[in-house]
Amino acid sequence: MFLQILRENRFASLLLAVLRIYLGCEWLLAGWGKITSGKFDASGFMYGALQKMSGDHPTVQTWWGAFLKEVAIPYVDFFNVxxxxxxxxxxxxxxxxxxxNFAILMGLTMNFAYMFSGTTSTNPQMVLLGMFILAAGLNAGKIGLDRWMYPYLTNLLVKKANKNPQIAD
Structure with missing residues (x-):
């Protein structure tokens, strides 16, 4: 019943829009600060996460540390962008x-990456709010451009499928 309300109720779409815009502002400001400073370098964060793998109660799991060591750190220039x-x-x-839906999924992915690296800050709160938005599906974007974008894309795909029957298979 709760999921149905999240996905279909017009008042829920208003609340979801408020949550969505709040999270959007948080992400936008965090990214813009890094872009405009011109000094962003993720390597310090990554090396700090590797140090959190040791001790009696490590906050970073070995599998995540292996990812950082073998993938992220060698390609830190890519992650810096x-x-x-x-x-x-x-x-x-x-x-x-x-x-x-795609934006919140990518936001959740980044939040989890930060938490896997041993930080908390506002990440758990952002994950919780993001889960509501993700669970709401299309209703989370009804008060936004998704209201017009999804029907347009659906019509475009249907027209394309009608012109090329192989797409429908």
Whole structure:
């Protein structure tokens, strides 16, 4: 019943829009701060996470540390671009309510990456709010550009499928 309310109720879409815009502002400001500073370097954060793998109660699991060591750190230049622009674009998409489901999924992915790296800050709160938005599906973007974007894309795909029957298979 709760999921049905989240997914279909018009008053829930208003509350979801408020949550979505709040999270969007948080992401946008975090990303914009990193972009405009010109000094963002994720390597310190990644090396700090590796140090949290040791001790009696490590906050970073070995599998995540292996990912950081073998994938993220060797390609830190890529992550130095991906993180700030990812945060910024997730923020823009959530504020505008465009591709909301994909944007919140990417936001949740970043939140979990930060938590896997041993930080908390506002990440658990953002995950909780993001889960409501994700569970709401299309209703989370009804007060936003998704209201017009999804019907347009659906019509476009249907027209394309009608012209090319192989797509429908």
């Amino acid at each position: 991906l993180v700030p622009w990812g945060e910024f674009l997730v923020g823009v998409a959530l504020i505008l309510g465009v591709f909301t």
